[in-house]
Amino acid sequence: MSQGAGQRHEGIRLGILINLALLIISIVFALLLGEIALRLMGWGPLYVSPERDRFWKYDSLLGWAHQPGQEGIFETPQFRTSVHINQNGLRDREHSYERSNDTRRILVIGDSFAWGYGVEVTQRFSQLLESSMSVEVINAAVSGYSTDQELLWFRSEGIKYDPDLVILVFAGNDIGDNDQQLVNTIYYKPQFVIEEGNLILRNYPVPRTSPQGKFIYSLSQRSALFYFLVQRYFDLLSVYRNFRVNSDSVNYSVSRINSAREPFGTTITLFHEISNVAELMGAKFMIVATDRWWNSPSGETYKDFIEALHFEGFLVLDVESMPGFDPGEMLIPDDGHWSPGGHRFVAKKIKNFIEINQLLNQPQKQDIKSELHLLRD
Numbered sequence: 001m002s003q004g005a006g007q008r009h010e011g012i013r014l015g016i017l018i019n020l021a022l023l024i025i026s027i028v029f030a031l032l033l034g035e036i037a038l039r040l041m042g043w044g045p046l047y048v049s050p051e052r053d054r055f056w057k058y059d060s061l062l063g064w065a066h067q068p069g070q071e072g073i074f075e076t077p078q079f080r081t082s083v084h085i086n087q088n089g090l091r092d093r094e095h096s097y098e099r100s101n102d103t104r105r106i107l108v109i110g111d112s113f114a115w116g117y118g119v120e121v122t123q124r125f126s127q128l129l130e131s132s133m134s135v136e137v138i139n140a141a142v143s144g145y146s147t148d149q150e151l152l153w154f155r156s157e158g159i160k161y162d163p164d165l166v167i168l169v170f171a172g173n174d175i176g177d178n179d180q181q182l183v184n185t186i187y188y189k190p191q192f193v194i195e196e197g198n199l200i201l202r203n204y205p206v207p208r209t210s211p212q213g214k215f216i217y218s219l220s221q222r223s224a225l226f227y228f229l230v231q232r233y234f235d236l237l238s239v240y241r242n243f244r245v246n247s248d249s250v251n252y253s254v255s256r257i258n259s260a261r262e263p264f265g266t267t268i269t270l271f272h273e274i275s276n277v278a279e280l281m282g283a284k285f286m287i288v289a290t291d292r293w294w295n296s297p298s299g300e301t302y303k304d305f306i307e308a309l310h311f312e313g314f315l316v317l318d319v320e321s322m323p324g325f326d327p328g329e330m331l332i333p334d335d336g337h338w339s340p341g342g343h344r345f346v347a348k349k350i351k352n353f354i355e356i357n358q359l360l361n362q363p364q365k366q367d368i369k370s371e372l373h374l375l376r377d
Contacts, residue, residue, distance in 0.1 A: 031225060034225045035223060035224055035225045038224040038225055038228055039224050043224045043227075043228055044224050044227075045220060045221050045222055045223055045224050045226075045227050046184070046185060046217070046220035046221045046227045048221055049076070049143070052064075052143075052144070052187075054070070054072050054074065054083075055067055055070050055072070055074075055083055055085055055091075058206075058208060059206070060204075060205040060206055061152055061156065061190065061204065061205070061206065062142075062145075062149050062152055062153060062189070062190065062206070063149065063187060063188055063189035063190060063206045064142075064144070064187060064189075065089055065142065065153075066085045066089040066090065066091065066142060067085060067089070068085055068086065068087050068088065068089045069085060069086075069087060070083075070084075070085045071083060071084040071085065076118075076335070077334070078118060078332050078333065078334055078335045079118040079119075079332060079335075081116075081118065081119060081120050082120065082121075084121075088157075090138070090139065090140050091115060091116065091121065091139065091141070092121070092126075092138060092139045092140075095136070095138045095161065097160040097161055097162070099162060103134075103135060103136050104133075104135040104136070104164045104165070104360045105135065105136045105137075105138065105161065105162065105163045105164050105165075106126075106129070106130075106135055106136070106137045106138070106163060106164065106165045106166075106167060106360075107137075107138050107140060107154075107158055107161055107163035107165070107166050107167070107283075108126050108137060108138065108139045108140060108141060108167045108169065109140050109141060109145075109150045109153065109154060109158065109166065109167070109168050109169070109274075110141040110145070110150065110167075110168060110169030110170070110171075110288075111141060111142070111143060111144060111145045111146070111169065111171055111174065112141075112143040112144065112171070112337060113141075113169050113171050113290060113292070113337060113338060114126070114139065114141030114167075114169035114288075115139075115141040115142060115143045116139075116141075116343070117143055117335075117337040118332045118335060118337045118338075118339070119337075119338070119339065119340050119343060123340040123343055124139065124343050125338075125343040125344075125346040125347035125350060126138075126139040126347075127139075128343060128344060128347035129347045129350055129351060132347065132351055133351055133354070133360075135360065138161055138163070140153065140157075140158060141169065144183070144184070144187070146173075146174045146177035146178050146180075146183075146189070147168075147170070147174050147178050147267055147270040147271065147274075148178055148189070148190055148191060148192050148270055149189060149190065150168060150270075150274065151192075151270050151273055151274050151277075152190060152201075154166070154274055154277060155277060159277065159281060162281060163278075163281070163283050164282075164283055164284070164360055165283055165284045165285075165286070165354070165359050165360055166274065166278045166283055166284070166285045166286075167286055167287075167288060167350065168271070168274060168285070168286070168287050168288070169287075169288045169289075169290075170287055170288070170289045170290070171289075171290050171292050171293060172290065172291045172292050172293045172294030172295060172302060173292070173293035173294070173295050174267065175264065175267055175294065175295060175296050175305065176295035176296060176297050177189075177295075178191075178192070178266050178267050178270065179191065179266060179297065181202065181203040182234070185213075185216065185217050185220050185227075185230060185234075186209050186213055186214065186216075186217040187209075188203065188206045188207050188208070188209065189203070189206060190202070190203050190204050190206055191203050192266060192269075192270060193266070194265055194266060194269060199269055199270070199273060216230060263296070263298050263300045263304070263308075264296075264300070264305055264308050267305075268308065268309070268312055271287065271309070271312075271314060272312070275314070284315075284359045284360075285314075285315070286314075286315040286316070286317065286353065286354075286357075286359060287309065287314055287315065287316045287317070288317045288319055288346065288350060289306065289309075289316055289317065289318050289319065290318075290319060290320050291320065292320075292336055292337075293336070306318050315353075315357060315359075317349060317350060317353045319345075319346050319349050319350075322349055324345065325342075325345060329341050329342075330342030330345055
């Protein structure tokens with residue numbers, strides 16, 4: 001090869017390297033601009049609530065559950081609280097399954113609102129309700145749970161407590177999470193689907209997060225741009241799955257879901273199943289609802305949802321729509337969960353609701369443990 005040809009090849013290689021370097025610099029610059037722009041627009045990296053790492057464990061049925069006996073400080077920029085998990089995996093004092101006396105027993109299931117996100121145990125509405133009504137209240141809420149997980153826990157564990165009343169606390173984000181198998185980028189969960197009018201459990205056993213998922217999760221915590229792109233990917237995936245489900249089920253005749261119930265079919269069917277299990281035990285069932293983080297994927301409003309629940313015959317306390325609820329005083333600033341003042345308000349309204357509807361005045365319950373045996377399996 002002549003010296004001139006060698007110089008030309010060297011020049012070509014140098015040009016390729018320069019163009020490659022310019023391309024890399026341009027991509028990095030564009031990514032930085034995107035990161036800065038998103039942060040200026042109010043988008044941030046994925047926020048990870050500290051209680052998930054400190055108090056949760058993997059559970060093959062539920063996705064995650066409390067680690068029994070775990071305790072520590074739960075701190076965010078908005079609050080600092082102490083958390084203790086009892087030996088049965090509840091953020092509560094110890095409660096035996098067996099009832100030692102004739103004291104009425106209330107079981108609370110729900111997500112972070114009932115769990116007492118941002119408040120001490122003694123400040124939660126469940127403890128305030130217990131002291132004001134002279135009843136035993138068992139708070140079995142787990143932060144992050146949606147209605148499907150609450151049903152599964154109630155079937156397998158909650159029925160052992162033999163309650164007289166079951167209170168389910170529903171938050172607006174549950175409506176969308178009930179149709180998901182993966183939430184918050186990394187947490188897998190069970191999901192129920194409706195086939196020919198029946199609830200069918202999917203994604204069980206719940207898979208553990210893969211190394212690739214943990215890597216995506218880690219980057220999402222550090223980059224607003226990466227987290228934004230991940231969210232858009234899951235949005236598109238959800239649209240595709242909904243399209244597939246709607247296409248596959250177009251000829252289904254779902255007898256249990258009428259026209260008023262259809263947009264919220266999965267959630268309302270889950271409510272009915274929990275109510276049916278409670279009824280078998282001789283217990284009453286009520287729903288305490290808040291529209292916080294409403295995320296209906298089909299565009300219906302929270303008001304539509306509450307109307308559908310009333311149409312179905314559920315006892316619903318739409319607590320934040322009631323006169324006297326002051327978001328400025330009753331929500332934790334820059335967070336959105338109920339503050340101690342909010343829990344006091346909720347406790348008062350639940351107490352009044354129970355008394356007006358005579359939910360603890362039912363006759364002596366019958367022994368149906370043999371009928372419930374299959375629900376535990």
